[in-house]
Amino acid sequence: MKMANGYMEKFLYVDLSKRTVNEIPVPQWLMQRYIGGKGFGAKILYDLLYPGVEPLSPDNVLMFMTGPLTATAAPSMRACAVTKSPLTGTFLDSFFGGHFGPEIKYAGYDGIIITGKAESPVYLWIDDNKVEICPAGHLGGMDALEVNQAIKKELGDDSVKIVSIGPAGENLVKYALISCEYNRQAGRGGAGAVMGSKNLKGIALRGYHVVRVNDLDELKKGIKFAQNDLAASPDVQELAEYGTAPTVPFASENGLLPYKNYQDGQYEKCENLGNAGQSRYLWLKSAACMGCPIHCSKIGVVRTGKYAGTTTDIVEYESAAFFGSNLDISDIRAVAHLVKLCDCLGLDSMSAGAAVGFAMEACEKGIIDSPDNVKIDFGSVEAADYLVKAIAHRSDYLGNLLAEGVKRASERLSERSMEFAVHVKGLETPAWGPRGSTGMGLAFMTADRGGCHQRGLPLGYDIGDEKWKGEPVDPLSCEKKAEIVCYLQNYLAGTDTLVKCDFGGFGIQPATYARLLSAATGCNVEEDLFEEVGERIWNLTRLFNLREGIDYTQDRLPPRFVNEPLPSGPAKGHKISEEDMDYMRSDYYRVRGWSEKGEPGKNMLEKLHLNNENIFRLSK
Amino acid sequence: MRNITYFIKTNFDLCTGCSICQLVCSERRTGGYNPRYSLLQIKHTKEELVHEPVICQHCKNPYCLAVCPVNAIKKDKNTGAVTIDSDRCTGCGICMKYCYLGAIYWSQDGLKAVKCDLCGGDPVCVKECPTGALEFIMSGGEDENG
Incomplete structure (x- = not known):
């Protein structure tokens, strides 16, 4: 019998145009060179898409x-969703x-590849x-969670696991999300619009395969190490207790919190939005993703x-931050409502909150007019709710404009509005x-999917007490930032192949991940494998x-x-x-070893063996 | 003097729905992972506001034992554990039908009934639960008056 290796060794390939379903073996070389997750997605997307493919056309791959x-x-x-983003036109992993x-995996696959x-x-x-x-015509217009319930009812099994889109995905809002069961989303970059463009309202899964690893005893030892790593991390322990809510006052204190579309970096009512306000008005208990002891979720009720x-x-x-301080809304109950609305309608709450903030500023500056029935103004819950x-429904001029994201919206409005359209790519x-953190600035400038903090988060060095090569880091200087950001990007891309959670990564050590991976695959x-594979992936997404x-x-x-210049806080007066x-x-x-124009040269491609790689194809 | 029963108490208020209990239970049974092969379930209700673990309570008056036509189900005199003798089990499924909790399952080959056996006295689900949502409880025994 073949030794288990943590993989199911098959992709499910569905062509919705031809209505064909095929199983494709996962090539050995793909597993060896790209491990999984982001690595698989980056390589397959690069190989399958032709340059310039329209993200919302049948030819895009999800x-x-x-x-x-x-x-x-x-x-x-x-796990991750990978596609070409309709919002940015870049590689997208969410x-x-x-x-x-x-x-x-329980259904027997390492991944699902959808074209056409x-x-x-359909679902x-x-x-x-x-x-x-x-057929899914009857699910049209339903919100993402209604679809979840409707499909479970139709299939007569509550244990089925579902991803779905809401009206925003159907209406091709450029930052529509994919709802992944309750309270979890592939949020950023518009993967939900790609799903909508394929007329795919949902995917339901049920699997009876057993996922086996190469050396179970070693894996269990590795798990103990990982649990100890998590228990030893103060960051993880704070997440276990309060989730990310304490970050609101932390960011405000450090001048990093967006206030009124980033007009400032501090918010005097930040405690209302943080753990103090949330635990009082919302929370009942902790909740967790599958297999996660951190339980950063705090579920509750208004x-x-x-x-x-x-x-x-x-x-x-x-x-x-985006529906609170960014809009000058301090009632956490209202913020919870607005975010839930985004989840149900199927909008990325980050981009949506940013778009609403942009609109409020544009109204403030007289660049756009409020609709007749509602005054678009900072601080107005009613206006946010309306927008x-x-x-999500693209129901009027303003909604349709903002559904394109702040970049396109500002380009259509006026040059003046581009001054406060806050996006990268x-x-x-x-x-x-x-x-207040130049390292963060560089991370946004260079992230593969555009303005993102999850591809390298140098805050620990800039604001926290982490040292780089034994030396403290000045948050406002431009020195050392390139090295730090490159290191973080490589390591995170490498471990995003596993697919690790960023919060787990705050505690679990590189050696522990290596131990777990070794036990699983044999x-x-x-x-150091993670930095090596991460660098390969980072160059590949750059090439894309x-x-x-x-x-x-x-x-x-x-x-x-x-x-x-930043108006307040420790970095008052500073700009990049x-x-x-x-x-x-x-x-x-x-x-990075790239040219002055940011291109990986021949030497780099040779070093990473990107010049003579196998090509992934959708045939057996 | 009352009979001792050991059982696993479930605390919905502490359960995060992480399914680690199911993962380790399935691992013990299959040597790999899939919660569908674990001997406990988690019911997710009220938009996931509630995660309720459901596991055999090793009843003091087990219906499963009473309805088994071939006496394959026994309750241990010392521990109170209710277990199935798989050699005797004919796979008729009547125990599943009358277990109020739905805590009896088919074996992987679909031929026999299987259920929680408290891992022989040291249940892995309790050991690995990160929040205390599962507690290993001894009930009964000597009361205060002896």
């Missing part, structure tokens, strides 16, 4: 990828926890090896006020105004973006962070100037 440790008891593992990812477009709305029903393309009765997960940091619905930046690997015409001129920050950006960008390309 994938759900797992890693060799997904679905085992190795703590805090996830990670999600919960129970859907593991079920892909169904003639009319996929994957019951182990039996795959059906089911007890009082207009939104009483709303069941809500923790309003995690990004959502609390979220208008965006079209992706609305996260709730970490970078003027290949004895060392911890370059092929799409996204070049060095887009490795920059939006005008607000470049031209406007053109000179700062030029310096860090050049330094970054140097560390």
Whole structure:
């Protein structure tokens, strides 16, 4: 009998245009060179897409990828959706926890690859090896969680795991999300719009395969190490207790919290949005993704006020910031309502909150007019509620405009509005105004999917007490940032192949991940593997973006962070100037071994063996 | 004097729904992972506000034992553990039909009834639960008056 290796060794390939379903063996070389998750997605997307493919056309590919440790008891593992983003035109990977990812493997697959477009709305029903393309016309217009319930009812089994889109995905809102069971989303970059463009309303999974590893005893030892790593991390222990809610006051204190579309970095009512406000008004207990002991979720219910009765997960940091301080809304119950609305309608709450903030500022400046029935103003819950619905349904001029994201919206409005359209490469930046952390600025400038904090989070060095090569790091200087960001990007891309959760990664050590991976696959690997594979992936996604015409001129920050000094906080008066950006960008390309125009040269491709690789094809 | 029964108490208020209990239970049974092969379930209700673990309570008056036509189900005199003798089990399924909790399952080959046996006295699900949502409890025994 063949030795188990943590993989199911098969992809499920569905062509919705031809209505064909095939199983494709996962090539050995793909497992060896790209491990799983982000690695599989990056390589397959690069190989399958032709340059310039329209993201919302049938020719785009939508994938759900797992890693060799997904679905085992190795703590805090996830899965990812990979596609070409309709929001940015870049490579897009969007990670999600919960129970859907593991079920892909229980159904017998390492990933699901979807191409084409169904003639009319459908959902996929994957019951182990039996795959059906089911009509979904009756699910049209339902919100993402209603679809979840409706499909479970239709299939007569509550244990089925489902991903679904809401109206935003159907209406091709550029930042529509994929809802992955309750309270988990593949949020960023518009993977939900790609799903909508394929007329795919949902995917239902049920699997009876056993996921086996090469050396179970070794895996169990590795799990003990991982549990000890997690227990030893103060960051993880804080997440276990309060989730990401304490980050709201932390970010405010450090001048990093977006206030009124990043006009400032502090918010005097930040405690209302943090753990103090949330635990009082919302939380009942901790909840967790499959196999995760951290339980960063705090599920609860709004007890009082207009939104009483709303069941809500923790309003995690990004959502609390974008629908709270960013809009000058301090009532956490209202923020919970708005975020839940995004979840149900199927909008990325980060981009949606940023778009609403952009609209409020545009109204404030007289660039756009409020609709007749509602005044668009900072601080107005009613206005935010109105805009979220208008965006998801594209129901009026303003909703339709904002549904395109702040980059396109500002380009259509006026040059003046581009001054406060806060995005990198079209992706609305996260709730970490970078003027008080140049490292964060560089991370946004260079992240493969646009303005993102999860591809390298140098805050620990810039703001925390982590040292780089034994030396403290100045948050406002441009020195060392390229090295730090490159290291983080490589390591995170490497471990995003497993697929690890970022929060687990705060505690679990590189050597422990290597130990877990070795036990699962039977290949004895060392911890430096992750940086090596990560660098390969990072170069490959760069090649993808370059092929799409996204070049060095887009490795920059939006005008607000470049031209406007931060009004308050420890970094008051600071901005990241053109000179700062030029310096860090050049330094970054140097560390990466790229040309002055940010292109990986022949030497780099040879070093990473990207010049003579196998090509992944959708044939057996 | 009352009879001692050991059982696993479930605390919905502490359960995070992480399924680690199911993962380790399935691992013990199969040597790999899939919660569908574990001998306990977690019911997710009220938009996942509630995660309720459901596991054999090793009843003091087990219906499963009473209805088994071939006396394959026994209750241990010392521990109170209710277990199935798989050699005797004919796979008729009547025990599953009358277990109120739904805590009896088919074996992987679909031929026999299987259920929680408390791992012989040291249940892995309790040991690995990160929050105390599962507790190993001894009930009964000597009361205060002896």
